[in-house]
Amino acid sequence: MKNTSLNFDVNATMQAGPVPTIQTIWAKAHFAQAAVVIVLLAAAFLTRMAWFNDPVADYDEQLYSLIGERMLHGSLPFVDLWDRKPFGLFTIFALAHLISGPDPIAYQVTATLFAFAGAWLVYSLAMPLTDRLTACGAGVIYLCMMTRFGSHSAQSEIFLMPFMLGMVALMRGCNEQNIDRRLTIAMLLGGIALQIKYTVLPQCIFAGIYAIYLNVKLGVPTSQVLIRSTRYALMGLLPTMLVFVF
Numbered sequence: 001m002k003n004t005s006l007n008f009d010v011n012a013t014m015q016a017g018p019v020p021t022i023q024t025i026w027a028k029a030h031f032a033q034a035a036v037v038i039v040l041l042a043a044a045f046l047t048r049m050a051w052f053n054d055p056v057a058d059y060d061e062q063l064y065s066l067i068g069e070r071m072l073h074g075s076l077p078f079v080d081l082w083d084r085k086p087f088g089l090f091t092i093f094a095l096a097h098l099i100s101g102p103d104p105i106a107y108q109v110t111a112t113l114f115a116f117a118g119a120w121l122v123y124s125l126a127m128p129l130t131d132r133l134t135a136c137g138a139g140v141i142y143l144c145m146m147t148r149f150g151s152h153s154a155q156s157e158i159f160l161m162p163f164m165l166g167m168v169a170l171m172r173g174c175n176e177q178n179i180d181r182r183l184t185i186a187m188l189l190g191g192i193a194l195q196i197k198y199t200v201l202p203q204c205i206f207a208g209i210y211a212i213y214l215n216v217k218l219g220v221p222t223s224q225v226l227i228r229s230t231r232y233a234l235m236g237l238l239p240t241m242l243v244f245v246f
Contacts, residue, residue, distance in 0.1 A: 036123060036136050043140045044116040047147045053105040057153035061093075061107060064154070068093025069102055087243040088195030089156050104153075111154040114162055119143050121165035125172070156197040163193035164200060167207055176218055180228055183211045187235040195239045208232055 051057035067081045071094040077087055093107050100106035119139035126135035151158040170186035190204040211232050215225045 032132060036132065036139075037120070039136055040119045040123065040139050040143070041116050043143050044112050044119060047143045048108070048112050048115065048152060051153045052108050053103060054153070055104045057104070057108070058150070058155060060156075061104075061154040064089060064093045064156075065097070065104065065107055068095075068107075069097045072098055085156060086195040086198060086240075087246075088192065088239065089159065089197065092159055092196070093154075107154045111151075111158045114159050115143055115146060115151075117162040118146070118158070118165055121162060121169055125165065125169060160193040160196040160200060163189045163196070164203060167193070171207065171210065171214070174214055174218070179214060179218060179220075183214065183228070183232060184235055187211065187232040188238065191236040191239045194236070195243060204236055208236060 055062065063083055064085065067075075067077050067083060067090045070081060071077070071090060075081055077083070077090045083090075092110065096107040096110040100109065119142050122142040123135045123139035126138040129135075130138075146152075146158060146161070167186040167189040170182045170189070174182050187204075187208065190200070190207055193200045194204055208229075212225060212229050215228055220228070
């Protein structure tokens, strides 16, 4: 009876095939991640390329482009040219023109890469909640919706969203060992988004309150919570303070 059981177990194992090694699992995971990157990057370009190099794809970025391009020649926002948007937005356009030249394609490709970054973060945030295919679909839907609701060329929202989503990603999954570091970086990302468009201020305030709540929830002493709260506020305001000093 023992031999029969043993033979049965061996046969069952042989029929089931070889047990996958760590290297095999690792390779499959990397292949799946690479496939998601390719899909999201392709979707980012496919949903936006119809407007590539169109100088009148939308009207706001024409002024952003002008200010950014003039910054490369020594002009300053709010001094030589005026718009109500923050300094950081014009800096992105200036860097795009510095790297890729004066044509609209420069900032439109830059915006496409930011769109891909946002889609990847949506995918990453969705992964713990569902399977890989559905999470990737969420990233594609993000790209479609950004294009549908006005960020098809280089509106400010396409640039600020990766910073806001990055802030959310850092705030998720904090533990006692990494909470302070992650939340400090998260507040800095929110501060950078604030220098792209001021309308993120309510979300940044909410994130700051939630950061304090997370510290309290993990049992951080009150004195430390006060110190950390001050640091979070300063990190969120740091980009704006640097622009003000400049």
